[in-house]
Amino acid sequence: MSVTMRVRAWTGWPMLWKEFISLRRDRLTFALMTALPAIQLVLFGYAIQTDVRKLPTVVLDESRSSESRALVQVLANTDNFRIVASVPDRAQAKRWIERGAARVALVIPPEYQREIKRGNTGRAQLLIDAADPQSSGAALSGAQLAAQARGAQLLATRLSLAPPVEIRVRPWYNPAQRSATFIVPGIVGILLTITMTLITSTAIVRERERGTLEQLIVTPIGKTSLMIGKLVPFLLVGYVQMSVVLALGRVFFHIPIEGSLLLLYALALVFIVASLGVGLLISTVARNQVQSMQLSFFFMLPNILLSGYIFPRAAMPEPAQWLGALLPLTWFLEILRGVLLKGVGISELWQELAVLTVFAVLLLAVSVRRFSKTLDSRDSERRAASRTATAVGEGREGMGENARGACASFDGWSVSRKRGEVGVSV
């Protein structure tokens, strides 16, 4: 047989062809694949704003002087506050905060300008609704910033001196400190995790539930072809999703792409393979589609919480950091942010690559072994034994029982073990 003939006759082709048609026709999966990137982007890109800006602020200015107006202006300039109203008295200020219409009230007493002119300290008061620590933190730092800036200005004019110390902060990689810049690259990682675990494991379990896997086992199709045919389409789907998120992130969130996209796509392959391993593993444990979904979500939760996707790992207690280090996503996020935001290359990312490679090899080896076992009943004759014992013990039973027993014995450890127990306890 010539090489081209061999290539054409490879049993993996029909698997791939069938899988792509199924993917295109299965509305739920297709929706998950296309809508998920968009939904995730809107949810996490727009809604999750960990940086608090423009806190609604009311001003109670009892000084009504040029100094008090200057202070309000400096405060507004920090961008942490947005002046929404002037109020005539403290009771009104309190009411604004209680209504939730304002989070901050600035109170400038009548003697404010007088004290400054006399060379004393002009005191103003900032009332903060501190129920939400993140916004109150922003108000605090904004207030300090404003006071320092105004104080330095006044000192400088009073003493005709330049300020002796000044620290100039340069926030690299995300100069505007927008959370979208931090979150959107992470969405790529989260999406790939969802696709590779949830959608892949469900697709394999569905094939088992419908009896098509059983049908395929008795055909000449090889195990390798079967697995490649089942996994490769999802790998491509993952790349499509990744490209969609990156493109949308670039257009709508102005995500920087500092490094090499080619490098990013190459490194993503290792992560995808590791995640496919998890998906395949879930499919060998789950008995039906519902279980595979539950298991996938169970796996997703630590990925969202511990990987550093939203919450910085540095702030976590050590055990949580160790757990996070066991997730492939944690390492892939470093790669994503490194390449996209910092523009670093392989020489900075080789550690992440090494860890991901270990994950990928381990996960794939374990899951492929387990998956082959569920296909190959030669390795699992004890399962069949328990099944047969069941059938004998049950004696006269429904007509379908025999066939169901046969299916179960194709289905892998958990199913048949369970059946074995049933046989014993009847």
Add this chain to the structure above:
Amino acid sequence: MSDNRAAPVVRTSALRKVFGTLVAVDGLDLVIERGEVFGLLGPNGSGKTTCIRMLCGLVQPTSGSATVAGFDVHTQTEQVRRRIGYMSQRYGLYDELTVAENLRFYSAVYGLIGDEREARLAEHVADLGLGTRLNQMAGTLSGGWKQRLALACATAHRPDLVFLDEPTAGVDPAARRTFWETIYDLARRGTTILVTTHYMDEAERCQRLAFLSRGHLIALGTPSAVVQQFGATSVEDVFVQLQEKDERETAAANVANGANRPDTTAKSGKRAS
């Protein structure tokens, strides 16, 4: 090669399969000729499924040997699988593919490609009367049509032997009749049919029957010969007799097991109850 048209399609000798302490199939000698419609019957747990699974190369025999289409099921599994078709009760169809796509997929899995496949499928579709449904999604077919499509998928590569595992469960009588006509058509063209069923009217349609009970072959022959052998009035009668005998023997075996091995008494006792 297997092209010796006179050679039997299935030949087993002293085929035996033991799972732990349980003998699932014990010393089975079977010869099934080309073009035969052969029924494999027996109560649940009698060894039918194990037998079929050994013939498909899914389970390795403990001892004895079996050849299918001239190939050893254990050492030449690959060749065997190319020459058999398998239709399960669950049909194994892809609901989201059309009738034509299901056929293309399964024939491609069996190595049929290109123009040869299209020509073969066109002929096959005409034979099985699937022509009007080619572009319909398999998931929207009625039970009878699904069954016909499943049979078409299992036979498009012209196997020497087709296993039908309870093929007509949940199908209306008219569809069952057409199904059996198709089966006989296939058999006339030289395809051997090995069918397991719980429907006794179907068992009576087989040319020869083999009754299994607790792993043993206890009756073999034409339906009427088997009925005579048991002094029964119908195949169904034979079946019920066998099942009752089976249950008695199973209970007896469990009691004996329990007496011999005290450590397993509780287990066996529970199972017997």
